Amino acid sequence: MTHDMARNDLLAFEAAQPVNFWRADPHLQQILRHWVGATPFASWEHHLDAFGAETAGPIDAAVRRNNLGHNLPREERWSPYGERMEEVEHHPSFHLAGRGIYAGGVIPAVAKRGNNAKALALFYLSSHVGEAGHNCPLACTAGLIKALREIGSTELQDRYMPRLTSTDYATLAHGGQFLTEVQGGSDVGANTVRAVPTGAANMWELHGEKWFCSNVTADLILVTARPDDAPSGTKGLGLFLMPRRLPDGSLNSYSIRRLKDKIGTRTLPTAELDLNGAMAHQVGPLDSGFRNMMTYVINTSRVFNAVGCAGMAHRACLVGQGYAAHRRSFGAPILHYPLVQETLADMQSETRAMVSGIFYLVHVLDRIERGEANAIEQHFWRVGINLNKTRNAISSHEVILSALELLGGNGTIETFSVVPRLLRDNVVFENWEGSHNTLLMQVLRDCQVKKMHQSFFQHLLQQAQGHARLTEVLITTRDDFDVAIKGDQALATLNMRFFGSRMAWLQWAAAMHQDGTERRTVDHFLNRRFAETAPHDLDYLQRVKELVMASNST
Ligand SMILES: Cc1cc2nc3c(=O)[nH]c(=O)nc-3n(C[C@H](O)[C@H](O)[C@H](O)COP(=O)(O)OP(=O)(O)OC[C@H]3O[C@@H](n4cnc5c(N)ncnc54)[C@H](O)[C@@H]3O)c2cc1C
Incomplete structure (x- = not known):
């Protein structure tokens, strides 16, 4: 094979990349049709199709450009005339991407109660281009809207909702959420930023330092802060809206110390910040500040985060599959080698499982918001979302890393494909909105104190009916988990990584079984995650080949 032939193969790979991320994902289409019903699905389809083309076309191109080292954001704190600006200067490609992403309509969709499936399907498509500098702000804005919708005063709603729900990039308002301080992000109860009453109704001044402030130039920011006479720990944290x-x-009274130089999400400006008596509105009762922040804001971010990881994993599958079909080595496309087929089959089944699992949870969230869910579903959701926030990020990491390996040396090159950036963005997603251990500890507490695992497993056993193997693994895992969390506390904690992954995988498998995912994908997933004990046989070789070749022809 000559140089030219090899180069032509690479060009053919690039040319064969999907031009529409919606059309490239029949599995997502199937899941949504199943959970939301044929009529709503039909009314959304055109919208999702159009956004699928935008994300795979102009938005992807703008984000790639924006991520080049010389196009990254930089702070512009002062004007040429010495006025305080606290601005961030972006390359024009940042705004090009932003116009397209906001026009997609995630925010107006999520603003409607019980409409998360549509909003998050759009967000999933948008996450195919990575965080892109705008996907984190979308998540923050969604959480802010939900907080204002559920606990904001009519005055705050009237003043801010119209701009928050607009899709006009030039005039819309977007949100931020500043909790983390240098002494701890997981340990939010250690927050020391002070809230001092101004004397005006519900108005406070905020003083102190915040350590991780993404979308630092957001128009509206939810901030946790502690009034001087409030108790220590999370109980003493109030919730404030800082314009x-x-x-x-x-400009409100805060100043940017510096932008952080991050491994991933590099076009999103994340800063260290001083609050110098910044004016802020109280949102909800003071003594429920942290609970409200968790319920409306962080839980929203966790769903967005988990869906975002699924979107990035699916993009990695598309790149890996396309490359394997075009790259020749030892005289044949690498797609024909069994080890490559197995890698692709694992990437695909893990990603489909993840997508099925998280979109089932989104469906349950819609039922909760519409007041249709029973107590079992509510507990199921709470355990499920914390497990998905942690497991989706880990699985997405594995899938993206597999794509990188499939691309060989080219996989490591930033300008060759989106894969290195997806990997770097994913590392940040693993940390955001709760690190793995924090999430697992939350699940353990919920199960030990409130016995939420009983609802979790009960719900899954109902879903698994008709799949004997899944039912069997569910029962074993339920019984083992029940014993583990009643024993030695340190050991129960240590075992959470083991149980957390298995419980998430079982939730994904049950969702696939329900939503009509093809049986061979469900079974491959279950086999790989629950039964790797012996060398493979010819049957396995054939099944892997069929799985990959079937997807390659769609
Ligand atoms: C790029 C980026 C942007 C961010 N943007 C924002 C933002 O806009 N707003 C915001 O509020 N925050 C933001 N964060 C902060 C993020 O939410 C925190 O980094 C995260 O919550 C972890 O907190 P920490 O960094 O203080 O780690 P720590 O809490 O110090 O944790 C360090 C390690 O210890 C582990 N650990 C901690 N406690 C326990 C325990 N009890 N048991 C077992 N293990 C434990 C953790 O899992 C972790 O592995 C951002 C972070 C990043 C990376």
Whole structure:
């Protein structure tokens, strides 16, 4: 094979990349049709199809450009005339991507109660281009909207909702959420930023330092802070809405220390910040600040985060599959080698499982928001989302890393494909909105104190009916988990990584069994995650080949 032939193969790979991420995902289409029903699905399809083309076309191109080292954001704290600006300067490609992403309509969709499936399907498509500098702000804005919708005063809703739900990039308002301080992100109860009453109704001044502030130039920011007479720990944290600009147009009293130089999500400006008496509105009762932040904001971010990881994993599958079909080695496309087929089969089944699992949880969330869910579903959701937040990020990491390996040396090159950036963005997703251990500890507490695992397994056993193997593994895992969490506490903690992964995988498998995912994908997934004990046989070789070749022809 000559140089030219090899180069032509690479060009053919690039040319064969999907031009529409929605059309490239019949599995997502199947899941949504199943859970939301044929009529709503039909009314959304055109919208998702159009956004699928935008994300795979102009948005992807703009994000790639924006991520080049010389196009990254930089802080512009002062104007040429010495006025305080606290601005971030972006390359034009950042705004090009932003216009397309906001026009996609995630935010107006999520603003409607019980409409998360549509919003998150759009967000999943948008996450095919990585975090892109705008997907984290979308998640923050969604959480802010839900908090204002559920606990904001009519005055705050009237003042801010119209701009928050707009899709006009030039005039819309977007959100941020600043909790983390240098002494701890997981340990939010250690927050020391002070809230001081101004004397005006529900108005406070915020003083202190925040350590991780993404989308630092957001128009509206939810901040946790502690009034001087409040108790220690999370109980003493109030929730405040800090506008970037005051009603007279002047800048609120905070200053950027510096932008952080991050491994991933590099076009999203994340800063360290000083609050110098910044004016902020109280949102909800003071003594429920942390609970409200968790319920409406962090839980929303966790769903967005888990869906985002699934979107990035699916993009990695598309790249890996396309490359394997075009790259020749030892005289044949690498797709024909059994080890490559197995890698692709694992990437695909893990990603489909993840997508089925998280979109089932989104469906349950819609039922909760519409007041249709029973107590079992509510507990199931709470355990499920914390497990998905942690497991989706780990599985997505594995899938993206497999894609990188499939691309060989080219996989490591930033300008060759989106894969290295997906990997770097994914590392940040693993940390955001709760690190793995924090999430697992939350699940353990919920199961030990409130016995939520009983609802979790009960719900899954109902879903697994008709699949004997899945039912059997569910029962064994339920019984083992029940014993583990009643024993030695340190050992119960240590075993959470083992049980957390298995419980998430079982939730995904049960969702696939329900939503019509083809049986061979469900079974491959279960076999790989629950029964790797002996060398493979010819049957396995054939099954892997069929799985991969079937997807390659769609
Ligand atoms: C790029 C980026 C942007 C971010 N943007 C924001 C933002 O906009 N707003 C915001 O509020 N925050 C933001 N964060 C902060 C993020 O939410 C925190 O980093 C995260 O919650 C972890 O907190 P930490 O960094 O203090 O780690 P720590 O809490 O110090 O944790 C360090 C390690 O110890 C482990 N650990 C901690 N406690 C326990 C325990 N009890 N048991 C077992 N293990 C434990 C953790 O799992 C972790 O592995 C951002 C982070 C990143 C990386």
